Amino acid sequence: MIDKNSPIPIYYQLEAEIKQLIEGKKLKPGDMIPSEREYSERFNISRMTVRQAINNLVKDGYLVRQRGKGTFVAEEKLEQKLQGLTSFTEDMQARGLVPTTRLLEFSLMDPPADVRNQLQLDRGENVFKMERVRLADGIPMALESSYVPQQILGDIKEETVRHSLYQYIEHTLQLDIGQGTQVLEASVARKRESEILEIKEGAPVLLMKRYTRLKNGQPFEVVKSIYRADRYKFIINIHR
Structure with a gap:
């Protein structure tokens, strides 16, 4: 009242x-x-x-x-806790949602200088670049661009990266994922991003950059993800 x-x-x-x-x-x-x-x-x-x-x-x-x-x-925002290192697929399955992936790019390439430095690669060592739209129950949630060294993924097939890359690395390659560093920033959707994520150009988005290592300390992933701010929120529990 x-x-x-x-x-x-x-x-x-x-x-x-x-x-x-x-x-x-x-x-x-x-x-x-x-x-x-x-x-x-x-x-x-x-x-x-x-x-x-x-x-x-x-x-x-x-x-x-x-x-x-x-x-x-508004639709309820999906919550992701920042304490654990999980994949998009694992996050969605934990919420009872059906995760799917639309693959926009899968290529073997000479990495940009900043990516090469983060992955500690020598000149001439290639990476796989994967640009994927991540969906939950058919709704686009994030646009993700990942770079992973060829020496780690070997002869990975295009069909494999349409699913969880972390599950492939851990279950098929039998490698242990260790720790990652994530940086979260506020941003706005550019024209291409807005079309892919089905939001207005200039709409608020959450920009996340992650750098991940295997348990043996070897860098294995550099990823940039753009999340819809109207459907996603990140949560961190803090203690004094």
């Missing part, structure tokens, strides 16, 4: 009211919320106040606007 005598701003009260309905599952992902006019009439408040509350909920990812249709409850 809206209390006009409260020192708490009315727009904030309306935000809290809508947020409570979403978090309490009374408004579910995909549900259309009432219009600004309906909220204005229901609570006898100005449409400008309603618009401010809804704008804030859109910015916070609770709501999404669809031009010409209305405002809807």
Whole structure:
């Protein structure tokens, strides 16, 4: 309920009211919320106040606007904890979702200088480059570009990289994956990325760069992933 005598701003009260309905599952992902006019009439408040509350909920990812249709409850974001080193396939399977991969590029190449340095390769040593769209239940979640030394993957086939690369390395090659370093940044989708991920150009995305080693200390992977910020969030537990 809206209390006009409260020192708490009315727009904030309306935000809290809508947020409570979403978090309490009374408004579910995909549900259309009432219009600004309906909220204005229901609570006898100005449409400008309603618009401010809804704008804030859109910015916070609770709501999404669809031009010409209305405002809807956003799909729930998938959560990934940053403590463990897991593959996209393992993450999705743990959530009961079906992971699939659309392969955009699979090539053997001379790596860029920065990749060569990170993988500690000599000149003339090649890497496999894999650019893959990672999907969950058919929805594109991330665009991933990976570089892995040829000396590690050997004669890997294109069909293999359509699935979990980590499972292939551990189960087929019998190599132990050790540790990785991840850097997470905020970014925006460029034209190509927006088309592939089915989001608007300029939409917020999460840019993750990872550098991974085997247990014996040998570098084996450099990867850059672009995640949809409207469908994904990263979580880290910290202790004092």
